[in-house]
Amino acid sequence: MKKSATGAVHGPVAADTGLPEPAARSPGVRLLVVCHTHPRFSRGGAEITAYETFRRAAAQPGVEAWFFASNGKAHGAKIGVSVQQPFGPREFVHTGEAYEQFKLSNPDPAFEREFGRVLREVRPDVVHFHHYLGVGVEAFLYVRRHAPQAQVILTLHEYLIICNHHGQMVTRPNLDLCKTASPQRCGRCFPEQAPQLFFLRRLWLQRFLREVDTFIAPSNFLKERYVAWGLDPAKIVVLENFLPHEQARTACGDAA
């Protein structure tokens, strides 16, 4: 059964509740939302939207949802495990030190093992990544390996894939606005790196992004930038991110 991945997660939004309409979704969908951190640890837009996706989906009949967050050191590491569940059975928290900024990569072999175990337990139909920070872009591949049935969705929150300067598309050190990335342009911002490495970075990231079925761009502007960089426009859906529900804000904020 081929599910409409975006429909499964967001769906048409009903005017009265602000929540997706249950009718628009296939029954029995198992959703795993992955994010680089947890709103209990920090209050950035991506983690709030991710958690809200999880919370709203979990509230829907016929949907089972799980939340997987990185940045677990904000909670506290436990010796010998990199995935723990301090917030209950539906939420996983990952701790790892190996994450590598330049390739947005997590070379830690333990992460493959433990994220793989989560994927085999959860058996998701959809894995919705709200970020790859902390978990690494290899995580898309792990979904293919350990949950081959799952659709992989990635919401693009900023330009980290395109721009090594914190994804901000501003030059270094002058902070001028930048429109396109290229090995030469990026090499000027990071003279300590050979320009060819930026070429390789793109090969590397494109290789893992090819594992993603659907990209969600929160704006047309962002979509255009990613298409110019090399993403397949047919795979990109423009959908605005959820703003946090008042209720969710309270839930997360009070708990944090």
Next chain:
Amino acid sequence: MGFVAVVHAPRPPVGDLVALELTALDCRLPLASQATAQAELTLGALARRLVQAGPGGRGHAILSLLPRRGYDGTDTLGQLWPPVHLEFDQVLRVPPDGVALVGWFVDPGAAVAALRVRGAGATIELKPATWVQVKRPDVLEALAPRYGLEQDTLGFVAYAPGLAKVGTELYVEIETWQGEIAYKPVRPVELFGLGVIKQLLAVPRQPRARLAAAFDSVLGPVIEGLNRARLARPPSVAALTFGPPLPAPESSVVVPLHGRVDFMEYQLALFAEQPDPHCELIYVLDDPGLQDEAERLAESCWARFRLPFQLLMPEANLGFAPATNLGIDAARGTYVCLLNSDVFPIGPTGLAWVAKLVRRLAEDPTLGAVGPLLLYEDDTVQHAGMHYEQVAGLSDWAFLIHTGKGAPAPPAEGLREAPAITGACMVLRRADLQTLGGLDQGYLIGDFEDSDLCLQLRARGQRCAVDTDLRLYHLERQSQGPASSWRMNATLVNAWRHQRRWHASGLLSDMGADR
């Protein structure tokens, strides 16, 4: 009865005269094995007169020879006047029978008539005109005030071959125009690593006028001798296997790693996108200092990408050809793909390109080696075949020129024959490689080995071609680390060797230069 005899004997050192036979008188005069040096004044008056009146009016010269002493193991250079400075920083045994001398030489009064290396009954003339020149600003600074020196090429690398027993004690004999003789003991050391070769090659590029002589007389034979000696000792090799070994691979991809290991991570990630169950991957880490990093990265790559591969790690830095040959020896495929670590597939093609190149060889028995079109990151040509040209300022040796480099990529039009193709990505039959003994290990870095292999195939009647239907990226020399002073000379040693091996074949000029 008494007489004075002057014996001309250029070969044995002073004092080594062992016997004098006067056949006319039917007698044999025993002489002390070590003749005694006599100062002119100690000669009897009669003897002195006889010598002075000596043959050919050379009496004075003969008298000046009298105080010469034989070599007694001590350095007597300081006794010469005008002064001569000759110092050795390093004296290396160069198998089979030579020594390389690295040092500096200052002869401000142009007093030196001859320099000879002596030992174990052999005498080898050193010819400063063929020495490799080395700048020694430190020597210049120290001695310029004393002698008014201007030229800073006071350092040298010299080579003395033909010393049968280089293990025995050696010395350098310095003879002046005045007829004085001084000695300098030299004690050769035996150093056989790649490091000492790099050290020797770190000399400045020689002027065009001296280039050929420097390589013919010194650098070429010295580097070849040291290289042969180091390769005669088989290294111990650690091998790690990740994932199950393939039962009967059709092809084996051999990738040497040196200087950096991170390209392995990019390659394995990209290759895993479309694995080939008939293609085995063999990495050879030719950089013992990176072993820990490589092992950890290999472990991580296997966990992440699940593409089986082997990692071979020789205990010593072997160089490009020997490291590649280690991988070839471990290969089990019918075909072998030689691959650089900075070659990457374009798009989601993974390893699929290997089987396509293999198919070319399987379909055409006259084809000996085939490679893809290699592109730069801006999609222009990095490699579409190579040809030979002379390079201005670099002797008249043939150098490899990448045909059409930097031009827009040509259309896909099947095989394009070439005089040679790059070893950055080259597929061959393993049987051919075995017959040819792998890459020629006499070359030092990944420079001319590929051409040599292509020429060997062509000499056997096999062709080399680029498959323009297949494209990969090649970042070119990113895998070789930063340029260093020895690299240029290593390239020149290779060019020198390549020229000597192939000049007479006629294969260097028959194709390609007109493209």
